[in-house]
Amino acid sequence: MCALMQALPGFRDFYPEDCARRNHVIETWRSVSRRYGFLEFDGPVLESTDLYRKKNEEGAEILEQLYSFADRGGREVALRPEMTPTLARMVAAREKHYRKPMKWFCVSNFFRHERQQKGRLREFLQFNADIIGESSPQADAEIIALAVDLMRAFGFTAEHFVVRLSDRKAWMEFLQSRGCDEAACRTVLACADKLEREPAEKLNAKLAPTGLVVDDLKAFIAAGSPGAFAPVLEALAARGLSGFVQPDLSIVRGLAYYTGVVFEIFDRSKSLRALAGGGRYDGLIKGLSDGAIDLPAIGFGMGDVVLGHLINETPSASEKLKAALAQTSDVYVIIADESRRAEALQIVQTCRELGLSTDFSLRPAKIGKQFQEAEHLGACHAVLVGQEWPQVKLKHLATRSEEAIDHAALVPNLKNIKLR
RNA sequence: GUGGUCGUAGCUCAAUGGCAGAGCUCCAGGUUGUGGUCCUGGAUGUUGCGGGUUCGAGUCCCGUCGAUCACCCCA
Numbered sequence: 001m002c003a004l005m006q007a008l009p010g011f012r013d014f015y016p017e018d019c020a021r022r023n024h025v026i027e028t029w030r031s032v033s034r035r036y037g038f039l040e041f042d043g044p045v046l047e048s049t050d051l052y053r054k055k056n057e058e059g060a061e062i063l064e065q066l067y068s069f070a071d072r073g074g075r076e077v078a079l080r081p082e083m084t085p086t087l088a089r090m091v092a093a094r095e096k097h098y099r100k101p102m103k104w105f106c107v108s109n110f111f112r113h114e115r116q117q118k119g120r121l122r123e124f125l126q127f128n129a130d131i132i133g134e135s136s137p138q139a140d141a142e143i144i145a146l147a148v149d150l151m152r153a154f155g156f157t158a159e160h161f162v163v164r165l166s167d168r169k170a171w172m173e174f175l176q177s178r179g180c181d182e183a184a185c186r187t188v189l190a191c192a193d194k195l196e197r198e199p200a201e202k203l204n205a206k207l208a209p210t211g212l213v214v215d216d217l218k219a220f221i222a223a224g225s226p227g228a229f230a231p232v233l234e235a236l237a238a239r240g241l242s243g244f245v246q247p248d249l250s251i252v253r254g255l256a257y258y259t260g261v262v263f264e265i266f267d268r269s270k271s272l273r274a275l276a277g278g279g280r281y282d283g284l285i286k287g288l289s290d291g292a293i294d295l296p297a298i299g300f301g302m303g304d305v306v307l308g309h310l311i312n313e314t315p316s317a318s319e320k321l322k323a324a325l326a327q328t329s330d331v332y333v334i335i336a337d338e339s340r341r342a343e344a345l346q347i348v349q350t351c352r353e354l355g356l357s358t359d360f361s362l363r364p365a366k367i368g369k370q371f372q373e374a375e376h377l378g379a380c381h382a383v384l385v386g387q388e389w390p391q392v393k394l395k396h397l398a399t400r401s402e403e404a405i406d407h408a409a410l411v412p413n414l415k416n417i418k419l420r
Numbered sequence: 421g422u423g424g425u426c427g428u429a430g431c432u433c434a435a436u437g438g439c440a441g442a443g444c445u446c447c448a449g450g451u452u453g454u455g456g457u458c459c460u461g462g463a464u465g466u467u468g469c470g471g472g473u474u475c476g477a478g479u480c481c482c483g484u485c486g487a488u489c490a491c492c493c494c495a
Contacts (some may be wrong), residue, residue: 396453
């Protein structure tokens with residue numbers, strides 16, 4: 001295969017069947033978000049590189065993965081690697097215009113220059129939802145409930161996924177009680193993030209300057225700090241969603257800007273990466289706007305890549321996808337007599353104006369061929385135009401029942417088709 | 421950035437160092453105007469690319485590009 005014939009590493013081609021899958025995902029994200037009263041927004045794919053520098057610490061992973069370059073005017077720009085900075089920028093600029101709390105979502109493509117592997121690409125689609133201007137646990141519960149219902153809408157149940165819920169504030173209170181300063185806190189959280197992956201000795205070495213050891217962290221996690229989650233869990237229980245959520249202080253998340261509740265969604269078998277992740281970032285908008293705008297916020301992201309893997313692995317979700325893809329066309333117009341092509345085109349046009357998905361053969365073809373094509377497209381009805389004009393035959397393909405009717409009487413019949 | 425595995429038809433994959441193949445897809449037929457199955461026929465390859473070893477390389481060796489998985493991090 002010639003190099004120019006394939007997409008760049010980590011980038012995808014979307015053939016019709018791939019687009020259909022993607023549309024199913026996007027439409028599910030949108031419909032559930034609207035059900036929750038979220039409004040859709042979007043921003044530019046290209047942003048000033050400084051926007052990302054400002055939000056993240058020097059040397060942060062996400063900055064290393066930036067697709068950044070100087071544009072023709074010499075301006076430093078970058079393809080967006082995430083939505084939150086853009087959202088914060090947009091909110092800060094027009095904050096006064098919108099009633100609080102603002103419930104916004106977006107479905108956008110993002111770019112990160114990293115080595116691709118299972119569940120990781122260089123361009124991916126991500127759903128983001130955020131509630132801005134409400135700091136109560138009710139908002140935390142609302143955003144988590146949305147995440148849960150998104151997963152359910154894809155066909156997943158409590159046996160397929162779990163929301164692991166944690167709270168940065170509980171961690172900070174614990175660490176302050178142990179006399180940790182800001183730098184020490186950062187070290188401890190980084191180690192907590194790796195408890196499952198790195199050996200205890202290695203972590204203890206890292207923890208040495210903080211005065212804590214691995215067992216202290218484990219003890220804190222085991223204790224569970226139940227008070228921290230109570231209000232959120234109550235609100236979720238009232239919605240009947242308790243079974244999807246599991247308090248788990250071992251979740252701390254890598255990003256530095258989280259200030260309160262954090263959560264991640266995993267598949268139950270834990271064979272995949274996180275399906276979604278997010279949390280409360282009450283200081284971010286203030287920081288980005290140099291203190292001008294101070295709004296609490298909570299949000300999360302859900303990517304299409306890992307989600308796609310889990311859908312493939314989960315029968316109930318695959319079925320749902322399959323059903324969504326099985327879009328059949330409504331009418332196939334068969335031109336039995338080529339000299340009636342003009343009349344047939346008229347019928348095609350009428351069908352389409354009625355909103356029916358309608359197709360026909362662009363070139364002369366045998367009747368059998370045309371029926372085959374109608375079948376292949378999954379058409380519900382065939383309209384046969386031929387010698388008997390001004391009569392046409394309307395055939396229901398599934399039952400093979402056929403009736404001859406005047407072409408003028410076709411329209412009322414077609415209206416019925418639409419209802420099925 | 422580090423390491424492992426793998427590159428053969430549009431897709432999924434065969435072929436002990438010895439004639440590059442199968443299934444699916446696609447195209448064309450199967451008697452004058454009726455479809456899913458079925459039958460027949462057909463098309464498609466510089467075996468990722470470049471070198472080397474050999475009488476002979478898809479197969480062995482080196483390089484390169486790409487894919488993939490793991491580490492890292494996260495959607």
